[in-house]
Amino acid sequence: MESLDLELDEGHLELPAEPMRLMMGPSHPAMHGTVRCVVDLSGETILNVDVQIGYLHRGFEKMCERGTWAQVFPYVDRLNYVSPMLNNVGYALAVEKMCGIVVPERCQWYRMILGELARMSDHLTCDGAMAMELGAFTPFLWMIKAREMIWDVMEEETGARLTHSFGRIGGMAKPPTKHFKDLALNTARSVVAIVDESEKMLLKNRIFVDRLENVGVISQADAISLGFTGPCLRATGVAYDIRKTQPYLKYDEIDFEVPVGTNGDTLDRFLVRLAEIRQSARIIEQACARMADEGAVSVDDPRVMLPEKTAVYGTIEATIQHFKLVMEGAKVPKGEVYSYTEAGNGELGFYLVSDGSGTPFRVRIRPPSFMNTGGLGHLLKGRMISDVVPIFGSLNMIGGECDH
Amino acid sequence: MNAPLKSVTLDGNETGFATTKLDALLGWARKWSLFKYPFVTACCGMEFMALTSPRFDGTARFGAEAPRFSPRQSDLLWVVGTISQRQAPVLKRIYEQMMEPKWVLAFGTCASSGGFYDNYTTVPGIDKVIPCDVYIPGCPPRPEAVIDGLMLLQDKIASGDRRPAIVKPRFDPVQGAQDGLVQIRKKGLLEGGDK
Amino acid sequence: MSQAVIQLLRQKFGAAIVETHAQFGDDTAVVESSKWLEIATFLKNDPACAFEMLSDLSAVDYPERTPRLEVVAHLYSLTKGHRVRIKTRVGDEEGEGAEIDTVVGLWGTANWLERECFDMFGVNFRGHPDLRRILMYPEFQGHPLRKDYPAEKAQPLVAYRTDEEAGMSIDKQAPFGPHEGMSFARNDWTKRAEDAN
Ligand code: SF4
Numbered sequence: 001m002e003s004l005d006l007e008l009d010e011g012h013l014e015l016p017a018e019p020m021r022l023m024m025g026p027s028h029p030a031m032h033g034t035v036r037c038v039v040d041l042s043g044e045t046i047l048n049v050d051v052q053i054g055y056l057h058r059g060f061e062k063m064c065e066r067g068t069w070a071q072v073f074p075y076v077d078r079l080n081y082v083s084p085m086l087n088n089v090g091y092a093l094a095v096e097k098m099c100g101i102v103v104p105e106r107c108q109w110y111r112m113i114l115g116e117l118a119r120m121s122d123h124l125t126c127d128g129a130m131a132m133e134l135g136a137f138t139p140f141l142w143m144i145k146a147r148e149m150i151w152d153v154m155e156e157e158t159g160a161r162l163t164h165s166f167g168r169i170g171g172m173a174k175p176p177t178k179h180f181k182d183l184a185l186n187t188a189r190s191v192v193a194i195v196d197e198s199e200k201m202l203l204k205n206r207i208f209v210d211r212l213e214n215v216g217v218i219s220q221a222d223a224i225s226l227g228f229t230g231p232c233l234r235a236t237g238v239a240y241d242i243r244k245t246q247p248y249l250k251y252d253e254i255d256f257e258v259p260v261g262t263n264g265d266t267l268d269r270f271l272v273r274l275a276e277i278r279q280s281a282r283i284i285e286q287a288c289a290r291m292a293d294e295g296a297v298s299v300d301d302p303r304v305m306l307p308e309k310t311a312v313y314g315t316i317e318a319t320i321q322h323f324k325l326v327m328e329g330a331k332v333p334k335g336e337v338y339s340y341t342e343a344g345n346g347e348l349g350f351y352l353v354s355d356g357s358g359t360p361f362r363v364r365i366r367p368p369s370f371m372n373t374g375g376l377g378h379l380l381k382g383r384m385i386s387d388v389v390p391i392f393g394s395l396n397m398i399g400g401e402c403d404h
Numbered sequence: 405m406n407a408p409l410k411s412v413t414l415d416g417n418e419t420g421f422a423t424t425k426l427d428a429l430l431g432w433a434r435k436w437s438l439f440k441y442p443f444v445t446a447c448c449g450m451e452f453m454a455l456t457s458p459r460f461d462g463t464a465r466f467g468a469e470a471p472r473f474s475p476r477q478s479d480l481l482w483v484v485g486t487i488s489q490r491q492a493p494v495l496k497r498i499y500e501q502m503m504e505p506k507w508v509l510a511f512g513t514c515a516s517s518g519g520f521y522d523n524y525t526t527v528p529g530i531d532k533v534i535p536c537d538v539y540i541p542g543c544p545p546r547p548e549a550v551i552d553g554l555m556l557l558q559d560k561i562a563s564g565d566r567r568p569a570i571v572k573p574r575f576d577p578v579q580g581a582q583d584g585l586v587q588i589r590k591k592g593l594l595e596g597g598d599k
Numbered sequence: 600m601s602q603a604v605i606q607l608l609r610q611k612f613g614a615a616i617v618e619t620h621a622q623f624g625d626d627t628a629v630v631e632s633s634k635w636l637e638i639a640t641f642l643k644n645d646p647a648c649a650f651e652m653l654s655d656l657s658a659v660d661y662p663e664r665t666p667r668l669e670v671v672a673h674l675y676s677l678t679k680g681h682r683v684r685i686k687t688r689v690g691d692e693e694g695e696g697a698e699i700d701t702v703v704g705l706w707g708t709a710n711w712l713e714r715e716c717f718d719m720f721g722v723n724f725r726g727h728p729d730l731r732r733i734l735m736y737p738e739f740q741g742h743p744l745r746k747d748y749p750a751e752k753a754q755p756l757v758a759y760r761t762d763e764e765a766g767m768s769i770d771k772q773a774p775f776g777p778h779e780g781m782s783f784a785r786n787d788w789t790k791r792a793e794d795a796n
Contacts, residue, residue: 026494027443028473034445034491054734055491056445059523061719062743062750074520081447097623125450144457151454162450162544224651224677227708240677335622338673338684340654351671353659366655366673374711400446403734490736492757523750524743525735531769532759568767 019047024388026055034399035373035392041385049380053373056399064363068329069095070169072363077163079365079401082125083118083344085154088167093248094339094350095169098332101299107171108249109291113184114157114166116280116287120191121150122344122396123231123273123280130270130393131202134211139198146194153183169330170305171298181288188281195277212267216379216391223264226378227371230346231272232395236264242342254286269394304330329358345369345396369395369402427564434479434505435558436467441478441502443495446485448512451544460547466554475501480557483536486514487527499534507557508536511550513543531568539570601681602626604648612638617688625684632687635670636700642674642683643705650674650683653706656713658720662746665692668720670699694721694745701727719744 025036034055040048060079064072076091077084089111096103103111128143151161156177158164166173177183202208218228220236233240241258243251259275261268298305302321311318334356340349349366372395379391440463444452455462456469463469472478475498487495499508510530513519516539518528530536537560540553553571560569605619605626615638618629630638642648654673661667666688675682690697701724702709713724714733721742724730732739736756741748762768 026491027498052733054732054736055488055494056486057488057490057525057734058446058486058521059525059743059750062523062748063521065746066750078447081450125453129453141458144453145459148454148457148459161454161546163447222707225707227652227654227706238677245680336625336627337623338625338655338682347654349655349673351655351657351673362659364655364657364659364671370711370715371708374708378707489753489755492755496757524748524753526753527755529769531765533757535760535765 018042022385026052034403035397037376037380037388037392039380039385039388044384044386046380046383046385046388049377051373051376053370054403056403058400058404060365060400060404061363064360066359068358069332069360070325070330072360073167074163074165076167077165079367079404080122080343080345080348080369080398081162081400082398083115083122084162084164085114085118085166086122086341086343087348088164089115089249090339090341090343090348091350092167092169093341094337094352095332097339098335098337098352098354099169099301099304099330100333101170101301101304103171103299104296105250106292106295107297109287110172110176110297111167112249112251112254112287113180113284113291114154116283117150117153117184117187119344120188120277120280121147123277124150124191124195126344126393126396127270127273128198130390131198131208133389133393134208136202136205136208139202142194142198146191149187149190153180153187156180156183168298168305170301171296175297176291181291184284185288188284192278192281195274199274209267211386211390212265212270212394214263214265214267215383215387216266216394218264218375218379220264222378223375226375228346228375229368229371230342230344231269231276232372232375233346234258235261235268235272237262242340242347246340248341250287250290251283253290254283256282256286266390266394331356331358332360340366343368345372345398345401365401365404367401367404369398370404373397373402428562431562431564435561438466438468438480438507438557439470439472439478440468440480440482441473441475441498442471442482442484443498444482444484445487445491446514448485448514448544451547451550452482452484452511455547455550460551462547462551462554466551466558468554475499476503478502479506481506481508482511483508483515483530484511486519486521487530487533488525489527490525492527492533495530496533507538507561508534509553509557510536510539511553512545513541515539516541519543536568537566539568541571545571601679601683604642604681604683607645607647608638608641611641625682627684627686629686629688632666632670632689632699635687636702638685639672639702639705642685648676648683649678650676652677653702653708653712654682656702656709656716658716658722658744660694660720660744660746664688666690666697667692667694668697668722670716670722672702689722694742697721698723698725700725703727718742721745 019040019042022039022041023036024039026034036052038050039046060075063075072091073088076087079087124143124147128140132140154164155161157180158166218236220238223233223236237260239258239260244258256279259272261272306325307318307321312322332354334354336353338349338351340347346368348368351364352360353362355361376395380388454460481499481502510516515530518526527533538553538557540550542549549571556569556571605628608628609616615631615634616628617631620627642650652675654675656672659669659671661669668690669686669688671686673684687699689699701713711733713727714731716722717724717730718732718734719742739754
């Protein structure tokens with residue numbers, strides 16, 4: 001940080017007026033992330049901007065190298081802390097790809113439903129916070145109300161409101177509760193109703209729409225070159241959704257659409273997110289209809305799964321297995337893998353390197369927010385200072401993920 | 405502590421007066437008008453959003469709703485989330501810019517102690533950098549725990565106690581131990597009845 | 600992932616492709632570090648490859664190997680729908696002198712990704728327009744994701760308060776502290792590298 005007491009010659013203006021250098025962040029009211037933008041202004045126009053991230057660097061990748069493969073789950077939760085379940089599933093799939101494990105069908109549906117709920121909460125938070133930062137407080141409160149409903153389901157299922165750590169290598173920590181399907185379906189429906197209301201309220205508001213339309217436009221070619229994925233890329237009209245293009249879990253058996261925008265402006269990004277919430281609701285409906293009520297949710301594979309608690313207390317084999325899995329960790333075959341899933345912000349990739357032991361050799365995450373935020377400077381150049389807030393909000397920078 | 409104002413009950417049309425100590429009056433006034441500065445960095449911020457939203461309404465009820473984004477106008481600094489080494493100077497400067505009297509609330513394990521990020525980049529608790537009044541454990545803490553923390557802070561303000569305090573769990577296992585009633589395992593577990 | 604791309608690379612560059620494999624179905628080519636930019640340009644511009652997107656670029660530190668650092672890039676083609684991973688090895692046994700050409704000219708993403716790689720591993724990218732630290736602060740010494748950088752070695756920007764200043768002990772008690780977590784699962788990389796050499 002620069003020191004406050006700069007030595008200034010007499011006659012020097014403390015703040016040069018042209019171009020004026022302004023620091024936004026890292027603790028700025030209208031920026032719900034810890035990022036710092038150093039903007040050079042001429043009047044109100046942004047001439048140049050330097051986006052500085054790293055204020056929430058928590059050493060995720062280094063921490064992963066200190067425990068077992070299963071101990072990475074809590075860290076993964078806190079990457080994208082608005083949709084931890086998607087991260088859990090993404091990481092679990094990556095390790096399972098290495099171990100050659102395919103989880104039972106029931107678990108796949110279960111993961112999909114939980115994941116879509118998490119995606120809804122991600123989009124609700126992003127759109128709600130964006131609306132709030134532009135002064136529309138009521139939709140924000142409504143959307144948080146909807147998010148609360150989703151978190152209630154999550155709490156019922158996993159025991160935690162936000163940081164679930166619910167994924168396991170080869171399954172989920174617990175089978176679904178008895179009323180899970182009803183809960184999920186009802187929640188999805190009520191969320192869609194709230195989204196409809198909020199959308200009406202926002203899109204009939206001239207001020208709100210004017211502040212978003214044709215602001216922060218990015219062309220397809222630029223977006224691809226900058227590595228945009230997820231809603232930010234789809235807003236430019238590229239229908240790249242990993243759930244469709246390289247389906248994982250059971251997404252290929254589900255009927256849903258990939259909403260795309262036309263202009264690639266902030267309004268499109270906003271609308272794509274709202275449309276995706278509706279698609280998620282569709283996916284949840286279909287997945288609930290197809291998920292079996294009975295059956296295992298975890299693979300029966302002693303290499304990775306902890307044995308039943310009752311067996312651990314009762315038999316020596318199970319005790320040893322439990323001991324080995326806890327003390328040494330599940331052994332993952334030697335090699336490297338890149339596995340990718342569609343998270344709330346786009347392509348969430350895990351590049352894992354294993355040396356054959358119970359400790360990860362390297363866990364590299366490809367955070368979608370990192371690439372999206374990387375494009376912020378490009379989007380801001382030439383815009384007005386008041387456009388910083390909506391543009392930044394629409395990129396949905398999540399500190400934990402972006403800064404690792 | 406609960407009733408710093410000792411009022412005299414009056415009957416009829418008598419005009420009356422209330423007696424109190426100046427400290428108690430100030431404490432009472434301060435504890436219900438906390439202007440907050442949310443220093444929100446990480447995951448705990450999501451719970452912070454939930455806390456301020458209608459379901460919990462955890463700040464407005466305690467007179468602590470109005471956010472002030474200038475540190476000079478605020479008296480309560482909420483440190484919500486992980487503080488990295490890079491962020492520490494910023495936090496310190498914001499704290500120094502706040503006017504006395506000021507209070508600091510550490511929201512979540514990361515702010516209190518660094519949490520499970522015990523590494524090269526995380527400050528092991530904000531008290532390494534600035535003084536802290538109330539610690540709220542949890543990763544993230546539930547809004548109920550935060551409300552407990554806020555009430556604890558109010559009590560501290562009212563009584564003028566500046567020693568740091570930690571929000572206790574509602575059920576204190578140690579208390580149970582004194583009664584010889586520690587239940588470490590669910591009944592019937594060995595019979596396979598934990599489903 | 601695409602086997603055809605690997606075939607094409609082998610035909611075109613021959614000896615510059617050091618090694619290929621397809622572990623877990625991910626097609627990988629290890630290339631000469633001097634040909635890094637040339638191969639990347641080919642992969643982006645050749646119509647049969649058409650990798651418009653640089654998904655990820657990072658590095659891995661193998662303290663037991665020389666060259667020690669491995670730069671890994673994952674490419675994706677939106678039009679063809681295939682992926683490929685290319686890697687190259689740089690640096691001596693200390694990780695010094697790790698240097699390759701930048702690919703910023705091909706993909707905009709590379710700007711921040713290479714900065715991160717430089718910050719975390721100390722790989723120099725020749726021709727990068729703005730090679731600064733990105734996640735760590737400029738005062739930071741060393742490269743944290745190298746295996747020999749101790750995980751708990753902090754370099755505070757503000758001096759910590761002492762116990763006297765705080766009027767109480769502010770040191771963390773167990774379970775927090777250097778021995779938190781599963782210490783037996785940790786590797787002593789300095790020792791392992793010495794044994795290997
Ligand atoms: S305490 Fe937990 S939830 Fe809160 S910021 Fe730290 S890691 Fe995130």
